[in-house]
Amino acid sequence: MKCMDLSRRSLLVSGAAGTVLLGASPAEAAPTITKTLATGLEVPWGLAFLPNGDALVAERISGRIQRVRRTGGRRLVGSVNVADNAGEGGLLGLAVHPRFRRNRWVYAYYSTNSDNRIVRMRYVDGKLGAPQLVFAGIPVNGNHNGGRIAFGPGGLLFATTGDAGDGSDSQSISSMAGKILRMTPRGGVPEGNPFNNRVWTYGHRNPQGIAWDASGNMWAAELGQNTRDEFNRIVKGKNYGWPIVEGGDGSGPFADPLVTWSTDECSPSGVAITKGRAWVGALRGECLWSVRLSGPNRGRKVRYFHDQLGRIRTVQKAPDGSLWITTSNRDGRGFPVPSDDRVLRVTV
Numbered sequence: 634m635k636c637m638d639l640s641r642r643s644l645l646v647s648g649a650a651g652t653v654l655l656g657a658s659p660a661e662a663a664p665t666i667t668k669t670l671a672t673g674l675e676v677p678w679g680l681a682f683l684p685n686g687d688a689l690v691a692e693r694i695s696g697r698i699q700r701v702r703r704t705g706g707r708r709l710v711g712s713v714n715v716a717d718n719a720g721e722g723g724l725l726g727l728a729v730h731p732r733f734r735r736n737r738w739v740y741a742y743y744s745t746n747s748d749n750r751i752v753r754m755r756y757v758d759g760k761l762g763a764p765q766l767v768f769a770g771i772p773v774n775g776n777h778n779g780g781r782i783a784f785g786p787g788g789l790l791f792a793t794t795g796d797a798g799d800g801s802d803s804q805s806i807s808s809m810a811g812k813i814l815r816m817t818p819r820g821g822v823p824e825g826n827p828f829n830n831r832v833w834t835y836g837h838r839n840p841q842g843i844a845w846d847a848s849g850n851m852w853a854a855e856l857g858q859n860t861r862d863e864f865n866r867i868v869k870g871k872n873y874g875w876p877i878v879e880g881g882d883g884s885g886p887f888a889d890p891l892v893t894w895s896t897d898e899c900s901p902s903g904v905a906i907t908k909g910r911a912w913v914g915a916l917r918g919e920c921l922w923s924v925r926l927s928g929p930n931r932g933r934k935v936r937y938f939h940d941q942l943g944r945i946r947t948v949q950k951a952p953d954g955s956l957w958i959t960t961s962n963r964d965g966r967g968f969p970v971p972s973d974d975r976v977l978r979v980t981v
Contacts, residue, residue, distance in 0.1 A: 664912075664921065664937055664956065664979045671707040672972040674699065677959040678780070679727030679741070680903075680949045680976070684734055688949070688957060689756075690976060691741065693723040693964070698741070698761060701976050703951070711754065711761025716744045722773060725749075725780025730818060731788050738818070740767065742782045742792060749773045751782060751792060751820065768820040768831070772797035772810040777839045781903070786849050789823055790816050793853065795839040800876030803836050811837045811875060813853060813867060827870035836873040836887065842904030842913065842948070843867070846926055852891075854901035854913050862899045863890035864913065864924055892924055892932050903947035905956055908981055912956055914945035916966070921945055921958065921979075942977070943967050955980050 671690070677699075679691035686703040689710065696715040699707045715723045722744030730738040730753075737755045741764070749771035752764035767790075771779075777795030785791050796803045796811035803811025806828045815833040817823050822831055842854035851867040861880030865873060865888065874887035881889030894901070900917035906926070913922040920939040925931055938945075946961035956979040962969040 661910075661923070661925075661933075661935055662908075662981060664923075664981045666938075666977050667955070667980050668705060668978045669972070669975055670703075670705045670957070670978055671699070671701045671976040672974075674707075674959070674963075674974040674976065676723075676946075676961055676964045677974050677976060678723070678725050678946060678961075679782075680947045680957060680959060681727040681729045681739065682949065682952055683729060684952075686952050688951070688976075689727055689729070689739060690959070691724045691727050693725060694719070696724045696743065698724070698727070698739075700759075703953075707976075710756070710759060713741055713743050713752065713764055714745075716746045716773070718775075719744045720775030722749065722775070722778045722780075725778065726782035726792070728782045728784055728790065731784050740782055740790065742780050744773050744778060747773065749778055749780070749794065751790075753818075766820075767818075768792075768814075768816060770809060772799075772802065772808070774798040779837075779840055781841050781843050783843050784818075785815075785851065786845055788818070790818055790820075791833065791843055791851075792816070793837070793840040793843060796837070796875065800838065803838065803875045804872070804877070806830070806832050806835055811835065813837065813840060813843070825869075833869060834867055834871050834873060834888075836871075836875050836877075838875040838879075841902040844904045844906045844911065844950075846906050846911075852904060852906065852911055852926075854904045855890075856900055856902075857893075857896050859896065861893040862896055862901050864892045864901065864904075864911065865890045891926075892934055894918070894922075894934070902945070902961075903949065903958075905948045905950040907950050907954065907956070910981075912948050912981075914948045914958060916944045916946065916961060919943055919945070921948065942975075943969070943973070951978070 774797035779793040779795040
C-alpha cells in the first residue's frame with residue numbers, strides 16, 4: 634500500500650512554495666500557494682470564472698455546483714441530476730458564456746444513464762435555473778468520458794470526449810467519442826468545421842484539459858493507457874492516433890505531441906496557460922507540471938508540489954492572473970486529508 638506523508642500533504646499555509654524538480658532555471662519562477670479558498674468539496678472537477686473573479690465549481694459525484702468566492706468560502710448555487718453509479722463520469726466540465734453579463738448562461742457537461750450531454754442554465758439571483766439541452770448523445774461509460782468544456786477565442790464552444798471504452802470509435806469521424814468537438818453556443822454545427830459535423834479533431838483516448846495560448850493556439854492534455862500521456866497542440870481536422878498509436882509516431886501520419894510523460898508520473902487532467910507555460914494538473918503523478926511552449930526551452934517540463942497536495946484535477950487561470958487548482962483525493966484513488974477536497978489559489 635502506498636505511504637502518505639501527512640505532514641507534507643497538510644502544508645497548505647500561505648506562502649508554501651512548490652517543489653522544483655528536473656533542474657528548473659532561475660528564469661522558471663516557481664509557483665506559490667497563496668490561499669486555500671474552499672475545503673470539504675466532493676471531487677471538484679469543472680471550474681469556471683464569473684466576471685467578478687468568483688468561480689463556479691462542479692462536484693463530480695453529487696452533481697452540485699458551488700460558488701467559491703475569490704476571497705475564500707463557498708455556497709451551493711445549483712445542481713444537475715447525474716447518472717447512477719457513474720464511475721468516472723458525473724458532473725464534469727463547466728463554462729461561462731463570453732457574454733455572461735448580458736445573457737447569464739452557464740454551461741455544464743455531465744453523464745446521464747444513457748449519454749454524456751451538454752446543457753446550459755441561467756444564473757439569476759444567485760441560483761442556477763433548470764438545465765436546457767445544448768447537445769446530447771455523446772457516448773458514456775464508466776470511464777473515458779472526457780468532459781472538459783470551454784469557449785475558444787472566437788466565441789464557439791469546445792468539448793473533449795473520451796473513447797468511452799471503445800478505441801475504434803476514436804477513429805470514426807461520425808462518432809462523437811474520442812474527439813474534441815466544436816459547436817455554436819446553442820449546440821449547432823458552425824461554419825469551418827472540417828467534417829461538416831461537430832468534430833474538430835479525432836483519434837483521442839481521454840482528453841480532459843484544453844486551453845489557448847496568447848497567439849490563439851489550442852492545446853490539450855490527454856491521458857494515455859499504459860505508456861504515454863500526451864500534451865498536444867490541437868489543429869483543425871488532425872488525427873491524434875488513438876488507438877493505433879499511444880504517444881507519437883514520428884514521421885507517420887498522426888499528429889505528434891509536444892511532450893509526453895509516463896502514465897505514472899502524470900495522468901493529466903486540467904490545463905491553464907500563462908506566462909509562456911502550460912500548467913498541467915497531474916492525477917497519478919500528484920503534482921503540477923509546467924511545460925514551456927516556445928523559445929529555446931520549448932517542451933521543457935518542470936514538476937512542482939510533488940506529493941504535497943495529492944491528486945490535482947483542474948487548473949484554471951483566474952481573471953487576476955493567478956491559477957486556481959482543485960484536488961481530487963476523494964475520488965476513490967487518492968488518500969484524502971480532513972480538508973479534502975480543496976480549491977487553492979496559486980501565483981506564478
